[in-house]
Amino acid sequence: MSDTPYPFSKRGSTEEVEEGRAFAPKFDADGLVTCVATDARSGEVLMVAHMNAEALQKTIASGEAWYFSRSRRTLWRKGETSGHVQRVVEMRIDCDQDAVWIRVEQQGPGACHTGRRSCFYRAVPVGTTGAVTLEFRDGEKTFDPKSVYRDKS
């Protein structure tokens, strides 16, 4: 699909990976890194997803978020169907270079396929033992997923 060589360096020593300027992402056994997308303004975590080498390359080149769907086994441009594109304001990589954090401007009413701004709309009570019941927080739907995703798959 793309003839552009991946802009990744070979992984060197731990010192080089952690303290250097070489971009040497560590893809897992499935060829993926974890990606956290936060709202560039509010800091809210919008979603957690995965990128393979091509998704990472396309995100860097285009400045818009691309992911790899583990369930569908396909490359996926965020907003391709819904129009809810994520413009990347800043990308960071972590110490051992196996996780990426993108601060994004979320286009449209939300990031979550359930029709909400963020995928994290339920809280797990902490400091308790025994049965856990989730609590909805910021769980209001900001769009109708049936209408947004209809006839576009």
Add this chain to the structure above:
Amino acid sequence: MSDTPYPFSKRGSTEEVEEGRAFAPKFDADGLVTCVATDARSGEVLMVAHMNAEALQKTIASGEAWYFSRSRRTLWRKGETSGHVQRVVEMRIDCDQDAVWIRVEQQGPGACHTGRRSCFYRAVPVGTTGAVTLEFRDGEKTFDPKSVYRDKS
């Protein structure tokens, strides 16, 4: 180690998992969920790590972050060696319940084993093609990892 039964429900239908109050985390083939820890005050992403069922249970019961180290294959209480404990202010779970977001009060000078506040101290320039060179951001060390982790492993 723990006789407490896990406080997890069986996974039901997609509708139940996404719209219900039952806590039914989806552990991957390695028995893990992804966890993002952000600073409860600044919103900054401090780290991305993993939790197995026991780490998740212990985090919920204690209100302090426990993780599972993929490289060491061990349960790990954050701050056990360094004292840099993470007190969980709020835990959220995402739509399909395979990722957890914890907002934490980070004790001590930082979360990263390299001696920094956050693991995400380097930026990847976006909107570019060709070679990528990382740029340090907020990369000042806030503690000396050699002294913090010395003689404690």
